Amino acid sequence: MPALTPEQVIGVVGAGTMGGGVAQIAAASGHPVRLFDLREDAAGSAISRIDTALARLVVKGRMSQAQRIALTSRIQPCNDVAQLGDCALVIEAVAEELAVKRAVFSDLEQVTGPDAILASNTSSLSITAIAAELKRPERLVGMHFFNPVPLMNLVEVITGLRTDEGVIDSVFATATAWGKHPVRARSTPGFIVNRVARPFYAEALRAIQEQATDVATLDAIMRDCGGFRMGPLELTDLIGQDVNFAVTCAVFNAFYQDPRFTPSLVQQELVLGGLLGRKSGRGFYQYSEQVDPIEPRTAAPAAPPQRITMVGDPRPFQALLDPLAGETIEIRHQDSQKQFLEIDERVRLAVTDGRSATQRTADEPGLPWVVLDLALDLDATPRIAIAAADQASEADTAPVIGLLQRLGKAVSVIDDLPGMIVMRTVCMLANEGADAVNQGVCSAAAVDLAMQKGVNYPRGPLAWAQSIGLGSVVQVLDNLAGTYGEDRYRVSPLLRRAVAAGGNLL
Ligand code: NAD
Numbered sequence: 001m002p003a004l005t006p007e008q009v010i011g012v013v014g015a016g017t018m019g020g021g022v023a024q025i026a027a028a029s030g031h032p033v034r035l036f037d038l039r040e041d042a043a044g045s046a047i048s049r050i051d052t053a054l055a056r057l058v059v060k061g062r063m064s065q066a067q068r069i070a071l072t073s074r075i076q077p078c079n080d081v082a083q084l085g086d087c088a089l090v091i092e093a094v095a096e097e098l099a100v101k102r103a104v105f106s107d108l109e110q111v112t113g114p115d116a117i118l119a120s121n122t123s124s125l126s127i128t129a130i131a132a133e134l135k136r137p138e139r140l141v142g143m144h145f146f147n148p149v150p151l152m153n154l155v156e157v158i159t160g161l162r163t164d165e166g167v168i169d170s171v172f173a174t175a176t177a178w179g180k181h182p183v184r185a186r187s188t189p190g191f192i193v194n195r196v197a198r199p200f201y202a203e204a205l206r207a208i209q210e211q212a213t214d215v216a217t218l219d220a221i222m223r224d225c226g227g228f229r230m231g232p233l234e235l236t237d238l239i240g241q242d243v244n245f246a247v248t249c250a251v252f253n254a255f256y257q258d259p260r261f262t263p264s265l266v267q268q269e270l271v272l273g274g275l276l277g278r279k280s281g282r283g284f285y286q287y288s289e290q291v292d293p294i295e296p297r298t299a300a301p302a303a304p305p306q307r308i309t310m311v312g313d314p315r316p317f318q319a320l321l322d323p324l325a326g327e328t329i330e331i332r333h334q335d336s337q338k339q340f341l342e343i344d345e346r347v348r349l350a351v352t353d354g355r356s357a358t359q360r361t362a363d364e365p366g367l368p369w370v371v372l373d374l375a376l377d378l379d380a381t382p383r384i385a386i387a388a389a390d391q392a393s394e395a396d397t398a399p400v401i402g403l404l405q406r407l408g409k410a411v412s413v414i415d416d417l418p419g420m421i422v423m424r425t426v427c428m429l430a431n432e433g434a435d436a437v438n439q440g441v442c443s444a445a446a447v448d449l450a451m452q453k454g455v456n457y458p459r460g461p462l463a464w465a466q467s468i469g470l471g472s473v474v475q476v477l478d479n480l481a482g483t484y485g486e487d488r489y490r491v492s493p494l495l496r497r498a499v500a501a502g503g504n505l506l
Contacts, residue, residue: 001166001167001169001170001173002169002170002173003170003173003174003176003177004031004088004089004170004174004177006029006030006031007031007032008031008088008089009031009032009033009034009086009087009088010023010026010031010032010033010034010087010088010089010090010091011033011034011035011036011084011087011089011090011091011108011112012026012033012034012035012036012090012091012092012093013036013037013081013084013090013091013092013093013094013104013108014036014037014092014093014094014095014121015035015036015037015039015042015043015045015046015077016037016042016046016093016094017147017148018093018121018145018147018149019035019037019046019091019093019094019121020035020046020047020049020050020149021145021147021148021149021150022091022093022121022145022149023035023046023047023050023075024050024053024071024075024149024150025149025150025178025179025180026091026178027071027072027074027075028071028150028178029177029178029179030074031074032074032076033074033075033076034076034078034083034084034087035047035075035076035077035078036077036078036079036080036081036083036084038094040079043077043078043079044077046077047072047075047077050071050072050075051068051072053150054068054071054072055068081107081108081111082111084108084111084112085111085112085113086113087112087116088115088116088117089116089117089118089119089171089174090108090112090116090117090118090119091119091120091121091143092104092105092108092118092119092120092121093121096122096123096124096125098125098129098130101120101122101125101130102130102132102133105118105120105130105131105134105140106133106134109134109135109136114136114139115139116139117139117141117167117170117171118134118139118140118141119140119141119142119143119171120140120141120142120143121142121143121144121145122142122144123144123191123194123247124189124190124194124247124250124251124254126160126187127140127141127142127158127159127160127163127187128160128161128162128187130160131160131162131163137160137162137163138162138163138164138167139164139167140160140162140163140167141157141158141159141160141163141167141168141171142156142157142158142159142160142187142191143155143156143157143158143171143175144156144157144158144191145180146193146454152453152454153179153180153181153453154180154181154182154183154193154449154450154453154454155175155180155181155182155183156182156183156184156185156191156192156193156450156454157171157172157175157182157183157184157185158185158186158187158191159184159185159186159187160187161187168184172184181449181453183442183446183449183450184442184443184446185441185442185446185450186440186441186442188436188439188441189250189251189254189255190247190250190251190254191441192436192441192442192446192447192450192451192454193450193451193454193455194247194251195251195432195436195441196429196432196433196436196447196450196451196461197429197451197455198248198251198260198261198432199425199428199429199431199432200228200232200425200429200455201232201235201236201244201248201264201267202248202261202262202264202428203232203421203424203425203428204218204222204231204232204233204421204425205232205233205264205266205267206264207417207421207424208233208266209264209265209266210415210417211415212414212415212417212420212421213297213412213414213415213421214294214297215233215284215285215294216285216293216294216295216296216297217296217297217412217414218231218232218233218421219231219232219233219234219296220296220383220412221296221373221383221385221412221414221421221422222421222422222425224381224382224383224410225373225374225375225376225381225383225384225385225421225422226374226375226376226421226422226425226426226458227376227377227458227459228456228457228458229456229458232425233284233285234284234285236267236277236283236284237277237278237283237284237285237287238277238278239277240276240277240278240279241267241270241271241275241276241277241283242271242276244267245263245264245267245268245270245271248261248263248264248267249263258487259486259487259488260432260487260488260490262488270283270284296383296412297412297413298383298410298411298412299401299405299410299411299412299413301402301405302398302399302401302402302405303398303399303402304329304399304402304403304405304406305329305343305344305399305400305402305403306328306329306330306344306399307329307330307331307332307343307344307345308321308324308329308330308331308332308341308342308343308344308403309331309332309333309334309341309342309345310331310332310333310334310341311334311336311338311339311340311341311342311348312334312335312336312337312338312339312340313339314333316339317341319379320378320379320407321407323406323407323408324406324407327406329403329406342367343370343399343400343403344399345367346367346368346392346395346396346399347367347368347369347370347388347392347396347397347399347400348366348367348368348369348370349369349370349371349372349400350369350371350372351371351372351373351374351378351423352371352372352373352374352387352418352419352420352423352476353371353472353475353476353479354418354419354423354424354427354475354476354477354478354479354480354483355418355479355483356371356387356389356416356417356418356483357369357370357371357387357388357389357392357416358389358390358391358416359418359483360389361389361391361392362391368388368389368391368392368396369388369389369392370386370387370388370389370392370396370397370400371386371387371420372384372385372386372420373385373386373387373414373420373421373422373423374420374422374423374426374468375422376422376458376459381409382408382409382410383409383410383411383412384404384409384410384411384412385411385412385413385414385420385421385422386400386401386404386411386412386413386414387413387414387415387416387417387420388400388413388416389416390416397413401413418479418480418483418484419476419479419480423476424476424480426461426464426465426468427465427468427473427476427477427480428477428489429451429457429461429464430461430462430464430465430473430495431473431477431491431492431495432461432492433447433448433451433460433461433462434462434465434492434494434495434498434505435492435494437462437494437505438492438493438494444462444505444506445506447460447461447462448460448461448462448463448506462505462506463506465495465505466504466505466506470495470498470499470504470505471499473495474491474495474496474499477489477490477491477495478491
């Protein structure tokens, strides 16, 4: 079925944060919109908020005054659900409770025509469950928008067990016509984004629990090396520790306590203490003008090495070391099946393979290891995290710090956490994405699009895993599983299969 045409009427039930945003984008695409809320003044207030937001766009020259007036006048506030009778599509954005949503759709079925599409903006409830008692369950679909709706372009189009294919196609096409990026997903806990994103928070919380580094350094590593717009801990402060913890608990319980989604004791303690983040003035950080921002830990200047030996295939390090051409540092090459840099005949340096540097040194006797965290772009990254084996002295590690500083990078030395910070997070994100694909929740392309458009990741986790090498990703996860002995790090069968087939995921 094609997209709805702009003359067709769109209904929105619930004029809160999400409903107001949905009404705005539908009206912006030319539809007449009926906005209904149980609270008498809610729809009118939502329209005033939309108008104020549009006024700012007029001031910035991104919209004309005539367009602003036309857009708001297309949204009609309603006090009676019967006024939604002529809608071709009604999108519900009321409280996140199954009984409330079922009652809303039952009422809507009474007043709308048989061809009307009914959509829920639920972020956690089953579309199949919401539809269970409807007379026309095949007309119900999920349309999961992201906050703020006018700015976030992802829409997860969720299919319940009985949703009609034509309904899905029409909603998909309509979302596209509204300038959004729809992705299709089956009704399963967390859909795509709220499921695949869990490790983004969970691995950071785990790293803090294991004392790998401090909060500001961890966030700086994820921003500067990982290329994420915000660090995971500052993001939980923005979302609200209680809200983020509740989503994790909901996904954990919905998957029958799969250890992969185990909530964090560190976060629970913040919630219990009322340290909810920005909204309470304190979470991981303190939000007060009296408190100076915490700076990430950055290593003091150190002298660069005198000699670097590129052991094995030099290609991965060639571009990184290019800026050293013409310097006094001696660079040699040594054939080997292995691949690492030997620095001043003191330490071996390579990207983490999921083992701690200490374990790697015990496994592979010789010079102690110093390991590098993953970076979105190793050559361009402004910061890099390293961890040294317990067998290495500070004097052993100093030339590595000096080398990376000479290459223009701020260096954050963290404790010897297996898989470090960015690497373990990206591998776990890719693992969860692969598992969602393996279980038929969505396509691999949908995982990557959803995470880029829904939560602004700098690269889709599956494409990122492929650029690392799927074999390396599996090795990191296997090493984490071996170290911790926890099912949390078990490798998705699809990832292992892709490695065995020598193929890829996308
Ligand atoms: P909100 O509290 O801001 O707004 C809900 C509105 O629904 C209120 O105005 C309330 O008066 C109205 N309402 C409640 N019961 C009603 C009923 N029976 N009939 C008509 N109106 C009713 O909530 P929100 O943040 O906009 O969330 C709405 C839905 O969207 C929830 O299902 C939520 O899980 C989902 N969602 C929220 C976000 C987010 O970031 N806020 C993101 C994605 C999805």
